[in-house]
Amino acid sequence: AGFHWGLNLKILFKNVHEPPAAEQHRPGGKSEDPLNVPPPSAEDKRSDKLYQDTIRHLSVIARKRGLRSSNSETRDLLYILTRLITRSILPRPLSDRLENLRQRHGPAEEDMGALPIENEQELDIIPVIEEGDEPAVKRIKATQILRKLGYDEGHQDSLATLGDMYLYGKYSHPRNATEAFKHYHTLARKHGSPIGQRTVGLMYATGVGVDRDYAKALLYLSFAALADDTVAEQALGYWHWAGIATTKSCDDASFYFKRVAEKAVEKFRSGPPLGLAMPLPKLRLPDQEGGVYGYGASGPGDPNVPTRGQGGQNGALTTEDILQYYRLQADAGDPLAQLLIGKLFYLGTNNVKQNFRKAMEYFLAAASKHPGLEAVRGPDATEGIKQAASASAQAMGLLGHMYWRGEGVEQDNATARQWFERGAIDDNAVCLHALGVMNMEGIAGPKDPSKGFKYIQQAAHKENPDAQAYLGELYLGYGKKEYQNALKWLQQASSRGHIVALYNLANMYTEGLGVALPNCDVGVRLYKSVAEKGDWHDPIVHQAQTDLNAGDMEGAFLRYLFAAERGYEIAQTNAAWMLDRGMYSPLHSRIYRGKQDPYRTALYLWNRAANQGNVNARVKMGDYYYYGLGTAADIAGEDSAGAPQASQEEVSLLSRLLGTGIRGNGDPERAAIYYQVAADKEWSSIAMWNLGWMHETGIGVQKDYHLAKRNYDMCLDTNPEAYLPVNLALVKLRIKILWDEILGRRTSSDSSSSRSDETLGAEKSEKREKESWRQADAPLGLMRDEDNNEFWEFEHVPPTEGDVAETIGILVLCAVAAGLVVWRQGVLRRVAEQAPPVGAVREGDRRQEQEHEGELGR
Numbered sequence: 001a002g003f004h005w006g007l008n009l010k011i012l013f014k015n016v017h018e019p020p021a022a023e024q025h026r027p028g029g030k031s032e033d034p035l036n037v038p039p040p041s042a043e044d045k046r047s048d049k050l051y052q053d054t055i056r057h058l059s060v061i062a063r064k065r066g067l068r069s070s071n072s073e074t075r076d077l078l079y080i081l082t083r084l085i086t087r088s089i090l091p092r093p094l095s096d097r098l099e100n101l102r103q104r105h106g107p108a109e110e111d112m113g114a115l116p117i118e119n120e121q122e123l124d125i126i127p128v129i130e131e132g133d134e135p136a137v138k139r140i141k142a143t144q145i146l147r148k149l150g151y152d153e154g155h156q157d158s159l160a161t162l163g164d165m166y167l168y169g170k171y172s173h174p175r176n177a178t179e180a181f182k183h184y185h186t187l188a189r190k191h192g193s194p195i196g197q198r199t200v201g202l203m204y205a206t207g208v209g210v211d212r213d214y215a216k217a218l219l220y221l222s223f224a225a226l227a228d229d230t231v232a233e234q235a236l237g238y239w240h241w242a243g244i245a246t247t248k249s250c251d252d253a254s255f256y257f258k259r260v261a262e263k264a265v266e267k268f269r270s271g272p273p274l275g276l277a278m279p280l281p282k283l284r285l286p287d288q289e290g291g292v293y294g295y296g297a298s299g300p301g302d303p304n305v306p307t308r309g310q311g312g313q314n315g316a317l318t319t320e321d322i323l324q325y326y327r328l329q330a331d332a333g334d335p336l337a338q339l340l341i342g343k344l345f346y347l348g349t350n351n352v353k354q355n356f357r358k359a360m361e362y363f364l365a366a367a368s369k370h371p372g373l374e375a376v377r378g379p380d381a382t383e384g385i386k387q388a389a390s391a392s393a394q395a396m397g398l399l400g401h402m403y404w405r406g407e408g409v410e411q412d413n414a415t416a417r418q419w420f421e422r423g424a425i426d427d428n429a430v431c432l433h434a435l436g437v438m439n440m441e442g443i444a445g446p447k448d449p450s451k452g453f454k455y456i457q458q459a460a461h462k463e464n465p466d467a468q469a470y471l472g473e474l475y476l477g478y479g480k481k482e483y484q485n486a487l488k489w490l491q492q493a494s495s496r497g498h499i500v501a502l503y504n505l506a507n508m509y510t511e512g513l514g515v516a517l518p519n520c521d522v523g524v525r526l527y528k529s530v531a532e533k534g535d536w537h538d539p540i541v542h543q544a545q546t547d548l549n550a551g552d553m554e555g556a557f558l559r560y561l562f563a564a565e566r567g568y569e570i571a572q573t574n575a576a577w578m579l580d581r582g583m584y585s586p587l588h589s590r591i592y593r594g595k596q597d598p599y600r601t602a603l604y605l606w607n608r609a610a611n612q613g614n615v616n617a618r619v620k621m622g623d624y625y626y627y628g629l630g631t632a633a634d635i636a637g638e639d640s641a642g643a644p645q646a647s648q649e650e651v652s653l654l655s656r657l658l659g660t661g662i663r664g665n666g667d668p669e670r671a672a673i674y675y676q677v678a679a680d681k682e683w684s685s686i687a688m689w690n691l692g693w694m695h696e697t698g699i700g701v702q703k704d705y706h707l708a709k710r711n712y713d714m715c716l717d718t719n720p721e722a723y724l725p726v727n728l729a730l731v732k733l734r735i736k737i738l739w740d741e742i743l744g745r746r747t748s749s750d751s752s753s754s755r756s757d758e759t760l761g762a763e764k765s766e767k768r769e770k771e772s773w774r775q776a777d778a779p780l781g782l783m784r785d786e787d788n789n790e791f792w793e794f795e796h797v798p799p800t801e802g803d804v805a806e807t808i809g810i811l812v813l814c815a816v817a818a819g820l821v822v823w824r825q826g827v828l829r830r831v832a833e834q835a836p837p838v839g840a841v842r843e844g845d846r847r848q849e850q851e852h853e854g855e856l857g858r
Helices: 005-016 042-059 072-089 092-104 116-120 135-152 156-168 177-191 194-206 214-226 230-242 250-269 285-289 319-331 335-347 356-367 373-377 383-405 413-424 429-441 449-461 465-477 483-494 499-511 520-533 540-549 553-565 569-580 598-610 615-627 653-658 668-680 685-697 705-718 720-743 750-754 762-776 801-834 838-857
Strands: none
Touching: 042 135, 042 156, 135 156, 135 177, 156 177, 156 194, 156 553, 177 194, 194 214, 194 230, 194 553, 214 230, 230 250, 230 520, 250 499, 250 520, 285 569, 319 335, 335 356, 335 383, 356 383, 373 383, 383 413, 383 429, 413 429, 429 449, 429 465, 449 465, 465 483, 465 499, 483 499, 499 520, 540 553, 540 569, 553 569, 569 598, 569 615, 598 615, 615 668, 615 685, 668 685, 685 705, 685 720, 705 720
16 A cells, blocks of 8 residues: 555554553543553643643634535525425426535535634744634634644644544634644554544545545554554444455454444443443434435335334424424323423433433323322223323333432432332333342342342333343353343344344354354344444444534535444435435535545445445435446445546536436446346335336336336335326326337237246346346446446437337327317317306296196196
């Protein structure tokens, strides 16, 4: 990679003997080995004090609200009005396209005040920050002080802070990734800091602030991992598992991911009783709009966006609406609503801030609503009474948790046990498990393992994941090991995402305990899940969401991009989504060197997400290849070159508007391969629809109406919500079939018509399936681009005279049918105008009847 290996080996030797990164990143960056710690010198003390004072001044600078241009506020009202008008008048796809164009071609953001003095002026003396200085002046002086400390006095934390300021915009500093790379690189090469090494590695991997180079990225991350850096270990685990920048190795991936998972479980156990509170669920950006293709578009086969039958939202109610409804119910005295609102405040969400005081108020209110055991167990107990009792018992268990863990109140084990005993009378699983642990460990009472084991068993049978995980560990580690029982309970707890159960289950699969044979791949996936769920060490995905909420789109995209290199599928999807939807455009970027093709970057991110089981991402890849988005140089895998690279020219507005591709050639044949995989292996209804349309038109695949109908029917069977578009497509298809019969043409190929039980011929199907999986899972840069035609004018499927005649004929038939409808409506209207009024007709009928009766009388 162009490095001096002697220097790197020296750094390697230094890192092996240094403490973990969490201990090293402290003021002064000095090791604190208690066995050999030299006393700090007066110079070190002075540097540390000056650094702390500088950070204090930077901290008082108000955090930026978002990277917005100076005239953003003046355009807000006009923007809202125009958006409302376009969305109310234009179809949704067209209005979305216009919105994306507005964001991508809007005015560039301001530089937030370039500070040339920070980069150019070298000072012989350290400036003094005055309390009365303006924020911009404080920032300039603080940057100068940090430079002086970092480069002249070797203060590692000063270099790390400078890097954070230029890369992440810390302390409201303007972002400049190229400048940030210099600081991290100095920290990594001169001081051997694992923090600097891992950040330089991630910047090389993503092309942020420097040209992308996976070889150097692998080298720097490897050195950081040797120094026990958790982020580097997580990234290397994913790279070895996916074959990024190195050959695939399940054993190496297991080694790295297990180290990260061990730290996560250790962190979990280090918390209060029953474990540290888990991080909030990570937000998937496409879900805010119903998924990548909207509500109901992907069908039951989509693992990310459940349909209504699977409990997904239909977009009718927002979180605020639901919260307001339950708060009204809770204030009216409903114990179930009080329990739910209390849980929201107890756990916290992306929309509700954690508040233990309010949580306890609602839990106490719900616990007081218990109807009594006689009412619950009596013959006249209604569902309402049972529901109220269950909600009250759950609230008692959560109150016990709060007293036991000291959350919002002073820790009190005796009071906690009283609440657990009250809830256990109603057989509440949370209370039973807590009492079991207290009896096993002798907390607030005598130690009684036999009684504790009984309580834990009862809770486990009531599907409490904490009890199931505890029981699984008991079967693994106490007395005679019962691997089958341990496997059963750990699997049940793992299905509910319990981090300890996932870790122990991964150990069992890796070592072959309780299973027929060791399974490295299953073990790696479980370790990876533990590492991503318990990411207390560096919650980068949550930090990205914080930046997004603050309006810092570039900061959010940067963090998602770094998290994507560490294997977070949700980060890969979110970063690709931001580019695809125009939420962030690298065409005017402060993190990349040169202009970037957003679709090229999005394509490799979609590819990574697809290879982790995201079916919508697989379909997106097909879309990109069909339209030629980001495919100027083919990227279908991860090996080395598939990366965002500098573009020589900017994409024109006309090209985006017309959708004629972004420096790429449309490849419908390859798009069909991705659609086929998504349809056959992942049950994507939208992929089935796309294949049906391609077979109907003969683009990318052989024209075959029977196969088109089959794919349309499969789409409807997979996703009943596609009823209207599928039936409209089938009507159009029947018209085409009828037209071909009139002209005496075949409507399908010989292979499909003679063998209707197979989608393709046996040999062709087998070959196509192998090719689809080979290309879907291939490393970046390994798929060949055989077409060089310009834009996406499909030269390999030229329109024939028959197609033109067919199109003209169908248009003529539609025109004739429309004319007949108009003529018929006109005839009916003229008849209605010439007819006498209804009252006149009835009066004439009565007169005729009277005359007829008179004649009969005469």
